[in-house]
Amino acid sequence: MRRLRSLAMGFTVVSILVSVIAIAVIAVGVLVVAQSTFNQLMIQAGTPASEAQAMFDHGITTIFLIAVVIAITVSVGLAAFLARRLTAPLRQMARAAERIAGGDYEARVSGGGPEELASLAESFNQMARSLAEQERERNDFIVNAAHELRTPLTNLQGYLEALRDGVIAPTPEQFGSLHEEAQRLVRLSRSLDALVENRQRDAPGACEAMDLGQAVRSALEVARPAFDAKAIKRCGSGAGQPSAERIPLYPGRRGGIDLDRGAPHAGRGCHRQQRRGHSCGGPAACFRALLPRREVKGRRARRRRHRPGHRQADRRGVRRQGGRGVDGPHNALLVQPARGISARRFVSAALSRVTSPQYVSFSVASVNPSREGGECVKNPIRLFGVAAAMAATAFAAVPAQAAEGDDGSAGHAVFVQNNSTDGNGIAAYRRNGDGTLRYLTTYATGGLGGRETGAGSDPLASQGSLRLVPDAHLLIGVNAGSNTVSAFRVEGDRLHLTQVLSSGGPFPSGIAVHGDLVYVLDAGGAGFVSGYRVEGGGRLEPIAGSTRTLGLANATPPFFLSSPAQIGFTPDGEHLIVTTKTNGTVDVFSIGDDGRPSAVPVANPAGPVPFAWVFDHAGRMVLSFAGSSSLETFTVNPDNTITPVSAPVSDTQAALCWVTSAAGYEYTSNTGSGDVSEYRIAGNGTPVLVNPIAADNIPGATDSAASGGAFLYVQSGTSSTVHVFAIGPGGSLTRIQVASVPDGDDQEGIAAS
Numbered sequence: 168m169r170r171l172r173s174l175a176m177g178f179t180v181v182s183i184l185v186s187v188i189a190i191a192v193i194a195v196g197v198l199v200v201a202q203s204t205f206n207q208l209m210i211q212a213g214t215p216a217s218e219a220q221a222m223f224d225h226g227i228t229t230i231f232l233i234a235v236v237i238a239i240t241v242s243v244g245l246a247a248f249l250a251r252r253l254t255a256p257l258r259q260m261a262r263a264a265e266r267i268a269g270g271d272y273e274a275r276v277s278g279g280g281p282e283e284l285a286s287l288a289e290s291f292n293q294m295a296r297s298l299a300e301q302e303r304e305r306n307d308f309i310v311n312a313a314h315e316l317r318t319p320l321t322n323l324q325g326y327l328e329a330l331r332d333g334v335i336a337p338t339p340e341q342f343g344s345l346h347e348e349a350q351r352l353v354r355l356s357r358s359l360d361a362l363v364e365n366r367q368r369d370a371p372g373a374c375e376a377m378d379l380g381q382a383v384r385s386a387l388e389v390a391r392p393a394f395d396a397k398a399i400k401r402c403g404s405g406a407g408q409p410s411a412e413r414i415p416l417y418p419g420r421r422g423g424i425d426l427d428r429g430a431p432h433a434g435r436g437c438h439r440q441q442r443r444g445h446s447c448g449g450p451a452a453c454f455r456a457l458l459p460r461r462e463v464k465g466r467r468a469r470r471r472r473h474r475p476g477h478r479q480a481d482r483r484g485v486r487r488q489g490g491r492g493v494d495g496p497h498n499a500l501l502v503q504p505a506r507g508i509s510a511r512r513f514v515s516a517a518l519s520r521v522t523s524p525q526y527v528s529f530s531v532a533s534v535n536p537s538r539e540g541g542e543c544v545k546n547p548i549r550l551f552g553v554a555a556a557m558a559a560t561a562f563a564a565v566p567a568q569a570a571e572g573d574d575g576s577a578g579h580a581v582f583v584q585n586n587s588t589d590g591n592g593i594a595a596y597r598r599n600g601d602g603t604l605r606y607l608t609t610y611a612t613g614g615l616g617g618r619e620t621g622a623g624s625d626p627l628a629s630q631g632s633l634r635l636v637p638d639a640h641l642l643i644g645v646n647a648g649s650n651t652v653s654a655f656r657v658e659g660d661r662l663h664l665t666q667v668l669s670s671g672g673p674f675p676s677g678i679a680v681h682g683d684l685v686y687v688l689d690a691g692g693a694g695f696v697s698g699y700r701v702e703g704g705g706r707l708e709p710i711a712g713s714t715r716t717l718g719l720a721n722a723t724p725p726f727f728l729s730s731p732a733q734i735g736f737t738p739d740g741e742h743l744i745v746t747t748k749t750n751g752t753v754d755v756f757s758i759g760d761d762g763r764p765s766a767v768p769v770a771n772p773a774g775p776v777p778f779a780w781v782f783d784h785a786g787r788m789v790l791s792f793a794g795s796s797s798l799e800t801f802t803v804n805p806d807n808t809i810t811p812v813s814a815p816v817s818d819t820q821a822a823l824c825w826v827t828s829a830a831g832y833e834y835t836s837n838t839g840s841g842d843v844s845e846y847r848i849a850g851n852g853t854p855v856l857v858n859p860i861a862a863d864n865i866p867g868a869t870d871s872a873a874s875g876g877a878f879l880y881v882q883s884g885t886s887s888t889v890h891v892f893a894i895g896p897g898g899s900l901t902r903i904q905v906a907s908v909p910d911g912d913d914q915e916g917i918a919a920s
Contacts, residue, residue, distance in 0.1 A: 182246030183239075190235055197231050256284045260291050270785055271850030272299035273831040299784070316355065319348040580660035581872065581880055583889060583908050584633045584644050584916030585609065586616035586626055591646050591653075593633070594908055597660045598919070602878035602893050604906045607660060612653035613667040614646025616913055617674055619690070622727040624838055624867025624884025626913045628748075629676040629690070630733045630779035630825050632870070633916030636680050639701045643685060644916060645675040647724070652678070652687055654707050657920070666707055671697025671714050673723040674730075679743065681736035684762050686713075686743060688734035691723035696734060696745065698762055713763045717745060717754060732778045732824075737803050738786055744803070746777040746790070753777055753790070755807040769807035774799065774815065778824045781833065783848045787812055789826065789833055796823040798835065798846055798854040812852035818844035819859050829873035832857065832898035836868040836881060843868060843881060845898050862900040865890050874919035887911035 205227070209219035259276045266274035275292050278285045326345050330337055579598040585591065591612040596604035618626040626647075633644045635657070642655040642662060652670050655662040672689030679686040685707060689695040694717030698710035721729055729749035736743055736758070743756040743764050753771045756764035775794025783789055788801040788809065797815035804810060817823075821839025828834075833846040833854070845861035846854045867885035874880065879892040879900060888911070891904035908914050 182249070183243055186239060186242035190238060194235070197227065256288060260288065263291065266850040267295060267298060269850050272302055272784060274850065319351045323348050579874060579920055581874065581917065581919045582633060582642055583882065583914060585908060585910045586913045586915050587910050588616045588618065588648050588913065591616040592910065593642070593644060593655065593662060595660055595662055596906065598874055601903065602891055603904045604889065604891060606906065609909055610655065610662045610664060612644055612646055613664060614651045614653055615648030617647025617724055618913060619724050619727040619730055625869045625915055627676045627915045628727040628730055628732065630870055631677045631679070631735065633918045634678040634680050635918045635920060636685065636701060639705045641701065641705050642918060643678050645670065645678060645687070647674050647676055650675065656705055665705065668707060671695055674725060676730065677734045679734040679736050681740040684740065686734055688731055688745060690725050690730040691721055693717060694719035694721065694731055696743065696764065700762060710762050715756065715764050717747060719747065733780065735780070738782050742803055742807060748776045748778065751775060751777060753809055755803060755809065757807055771809045779826050781826055781828045785852065787852050789848060789854065791823050791826045791835060793822050793824045796820055796837065798823065798833065800848065800852045800854060813854060816854040816856055818856055820844055825870050827871045827873050827879065829879055830876045830894045830898055834861065834871060834879055836871055838868050841865050841868055843900065847898070857898060862892055862902060869915055870917050872917045872919040880917060880919055882914055882917055884914065887914065889917070
């Protein structure tokens with residue numbers, strides 16, 4: 168019944184009806200009009216009427232009926248074909264919509280068919296991408312909000328339990344700390360309320376006095392990771408000037424963004440303002456756009472010629488003044504809040520004056536909102552708009568080749584661990600805009616690389632031996648030969664070694680990161696996991712009592728088929744997972760609020776040689792099995808057990824070990840056959856083999872990393888190279904470079920930003 172009501176059936180029926188009507192009209196013309204005319208002509212020629220009728224029936228009617236049958240058959244076939252062709256894209260969209268409704272936001276439709284349907288398919292795919300991005304942002308917001316709530320609640324719980332049990336005395340300092348944590352929760356709740364109000368465009372914002380200079384500094388701190396990613400660095404102000412932070416907008420040119428820590432610059436412009444009764448010293452608002460001296464005269468002349476009363480406030484509350492400041496003669500842009508201007512508009516007005524190439528830098532001092540006639544600014548939550556404006560200004564102002572990049576992609580980097588037994592090192596590469604790599608230098612880790620017994624192209628036989636900690640701007644690598652881990656501070660594509668710490672056991676081979684938690688996997692002996700916490704300044708501090716054993720019986724170094732392969736967290740950070748090749752198990756610990764794992768893991772039998780995994784968009788564990796060269800999905804349960812979601816799907820290659828997610832696909836490295844396979848995970852969690860050989864000729868393919876969802880980097884363990892691929896439509900891979908790794912005979916471990 169449903170098929171009878173389908174759109175395709177409707178198209179078919181309508182087409183058949185049109186054909187029937189046309190045939191009926193022709194039949195009337197032939198069998199009625201033509202027959203009558205034929206009979207009259209034959210009778211006039213002397214043929215009897217009965218004979219003329221017989222001649223017509225034999226010569227015309229029979230042939231006409233045969234033609235009608237053929238026409239009806241052809242029309243039905245064509246109608247069905249056209250109906251299916253027109254409705255096939257719609258059926259595909261309906262199936263994709265069902266997948267999206269089921270939580271698979273990676274569902275897409277092809278753009279074939281008529282132009283209108285192709286446009287509809289593109290709009291559908293854009294909607295799906297928007298939904299996927301919104302879902303990702305929603306999940307990130309939930310995770311971040313949960314983290315922000317968990318921290319003060321944990322502190323409150325700890326203090327209250329300690330007070331209850333008499334561990335600490337109830338001193339004013341302790342109550343002050345409790346009050347501070349409670350205030351933190353109050354501020355968080357108010358920020359959430361303000362965020363909701365900010366989304367309601369018609370809701371008026373509350374007006375309150377605040378320090379605008381400090382707000383702008385805070386906004387810049389919010390945007391600091393984005394500045395760091397663009398390699399926009401800080402430098403000092405001019406000699407003899409107040410202590411300041413400066414972010415250069417134009418490398419190679421004087422000036423930048425100055426954040427004064429002392430009094431604002433008191434140029435001639437500020438003196439004029441003081442004579443007019445405006446405060447410029449102390450907590451005044453001075454945004455200064457510093458110009459080269461040669462541009463001052465022309466600009467002043469134009470203002471006098473075209474703007475009578477040019478020293479008066481313009482419509483946006485911005486004042487221009489000339490003067491002298493930290494960098495010598497310049498034309499200063501003095502900004503003070505005018506009545507009726509919100510913080511967002513006030514800062515936007517200032518920033519709009521410094522986005523043109525002529526303006527080199529601007530200075531920020533604080534606002535005194537209590538000054539008579541001063542203007543209060545709106546709720547602090549709205550100042551996130553200020554952060555966006557500040558970041559946008561910096562990004563717009565930075566030239567295409569900022570920070571010495573070949574094509575503006577400085578800040579994106581790929582790091583490769585050479586794992587040399589003579590001295591481990593991290594090879595740093597700048598990632599160009601087209602995905603290709605430019606080797607910069609190799610940074611010593613202060614430790615030794617290692618090789619497991621019997622290992623071939625994969626000396627560590629693990630995934631994740633080199634990890635980035637993006638929030639802390641850290642890179643952490645293992646020194647398997649010296650039982651240590653090394654931590655580097657990351658500045659764009661540059662590294663600075665900050666720590667070399669004990670790994671907590673013999674032969675470290677893997678690293679797991681979640682938030683401020685870092686866990687190291689040691690493959691030697693009984694096998695161990697040990698925890699660290701990222702503290703202020705990006706330093707790693709061991710978590711006391713966090714080391715746990717895996718109950719293995721390995722030598723040091725271990726045999727490569729009996730060592731654990733990967734350590735990692737679930738997306739929510741509630742579980743720590745280790746795959747053990749020799750036991751064929753997936754060991755799962757639970758993680759407590761103190762960051763320590765449960766005493767013993769749950770050993771889940773999984774399959775032959777479980778190796779590496781990633782998590783898909785639905786939080787399912789996508790696990791590779793080297794023994795069967797296959798991929799399988801699991802759910803990780805709250806009780807530390809795992810449940811299979813799908814059957815294993817082989818890639819028909821040899822030794823599928825490493826797996827990396829990018830652009831909605833999973834790419835697996837097959838070290839035995841030297842190639843990469845491509846999978847996607849269906850909405851029901853089943854791995855679908857898209858291409859068994861998405862890329863080949865990668866001798867000893869091992870670990871891999873993706874950058875920006877557009878490029879894939881695969882280590883070639885037997886050729887001392889990294890193969891670079893561009894990810895195209897449908898997840899296709901196009902090799903664009905083979906980059907050499909200096910001293911890379913034992914390389915393993917790769918990370919990309």
